[in-house]
Amino acid sequence: MTLTPAVRVAGRIAEIGREAWDACADNPDYSGNPFIRFDFLNALEVSESAVERTGWGPRHLVVDDAAGRVAAVMPLYIKSHSQGEYIFDHAWADAYERAGGRYYPKLLSAAPFVPATGPRLLVRSDVDLDEARRLLLSGGLAFCERMGASGLNLNFVTEDEWRWLGGEGLGLREGQQYHWENRGYADFEAFLADLSSGRRKTIRRERRDAQADVEVLTLTGADITEDHWDAFFQFYMDTGARKWGRPYLTRAFFSELGANMSDRVLLVMARRSGRWIAGALNLIGGDCLYGRHWGCVEDVPFLHFELCYYQAIEWAIDHGLARVEAGAQGQHKIARGYLPRPVYSAHWIADPRLREPVMRFLEQERAAVDQEMEWLEEAFSPFRQG
Known part of the structure; x- marks a missing residue:
């Protein structure tokens, strides 16, 4: 399937349409994730919950195939703050602005207000995955430069996307949540x-x-x-x-x-x-x-x-x-059968003066998160031992 190299930007998901968007979101590999579907993201926009006025300006990326059909999409927002994200970057913003930089606007690929893992690079099942992902990512980075945004952030990505994005040079961040598994x-x-x-x-x-x-x-x-x-x-x-x-x-x-x-x-x-x-x-x-x-x-x-x-x-x-994901935070969930599990995000910081210290921080943070999850499960798991 030949893809066009130009990546276009849609100011509202309605410009893309339910059928075209869900042709990408309904990829069987995405396990029926409800937060990436057209109806969920469109509800946030038409209800005025995730729009420019609230600091979530939709700028969704679209890759078309040679026949003019939508082949891949990325939910994307211009953010004027860091609220409603659950991947906290306030310390980065403070440090950058104290040094004279401008952290906002930034670009964020996520399901707004949803701390749940799901794909962010949505590719139709009959399209070459790597090619479509690279077009979406390159389009996101080009749009970041054009907008003068501080960076491109992809929150709560799948582990597969996370590793792929790391291979493309993005900084990899790891956090934790508490999930129940059947x-x-x-x-x-x-x-x-x-x-x-x-x-x-x-x-x-x-x-x-x-x-x-x-x-x-x-x-x-x-x-x-x-x-x-x-x-x-x-x-x-x-x-x-x-x-x-x-x-x-x-x-x-x-x-x-x-x-x-x-x-x-x-x-x-x-x-x-x-x-x-x-x-x-x-x-x-x-x-x-x-x-x-x-x-x-x-x-x-x-x-x-x-x-x-x-x-x-x-x-x-x-x-x-197979499981229940009960949202962000809350060590009290462990006693109720919800054990610590990793969640992932990936980050491209445009200014190398901020990028380098952030990359060092992320490396140290990943090691600390892995260690804490292991300790929490060993020390507080409610399940019978042996």
Whole structure:
């Protein structure tokens, strides 16, 4: 399949279109990742959640084949800040600006506000992978130079992309999250049986206390209504206001998600005396359940663990999913069966005065992250030994 060497830029994903974008996003190698699909990224744009006004200016890259069809795409944004990324580069920005440089704007390839691994160089399955990737990367670097951006950053890439990008000269960064992995469990009790006796008792007690006076429902597809989204948005706003001051997503985003991706949504809701009091939003991938947002309007002991972790594990087991990714941060997840796993990003810094110290830092950081993950699993794993 011959590809045209020119890489074009789309200011909105709608300019590319659902059929053309998803022809690349639906590559079987991408495991049905929901965050790279047209409907998810378009929902962020049409809802005014990820647009220029919020510091996320869409500039998606497109490679065409000789017949004029879209052969590969890269979700790309001009960023005027580093919020909503979950790969923290504030120290780099501060150091560069103290030295007289200008860190913003920068270019970011990511699913906005999503700390979940997924492909960033999306290539149609019948197209040469390396050729398409090189065109996308060279287009990204050329656009970076043209825009006068400080660099090109690709966050939460797959391990395969990460290693490939390293071979192309980008700096490689490693972080960690906590993921639950399905070891072929028949049901939640089988998962508990894999834990130490102390952890089994604790989890059973937490689930009993959380559900003592609360009804928990798992909703997906047509069962999710606008009333559910109204309640969940209230939870989301409460959590956002307490954690980072200004929530990223608008109310319209959740309606767009429900209208176009309800079959990929798992909404876990809790109510007491007929009133919704808490909820957790998950997205369903081909082999993974991705936990995204949580919130509540009443404090109930252990309800957060029940809705975000235990219900997710139970649903994943019942539906044969390989793992649950519960989002960023949180060592408390280890005690609930979520073990440390690496996540990856790759970075090109345009100015060599910043690039060289960042590359040295990344090398040292990778070694420290690997060491910490090994120690955490050995010291705190809740699973039975031997």
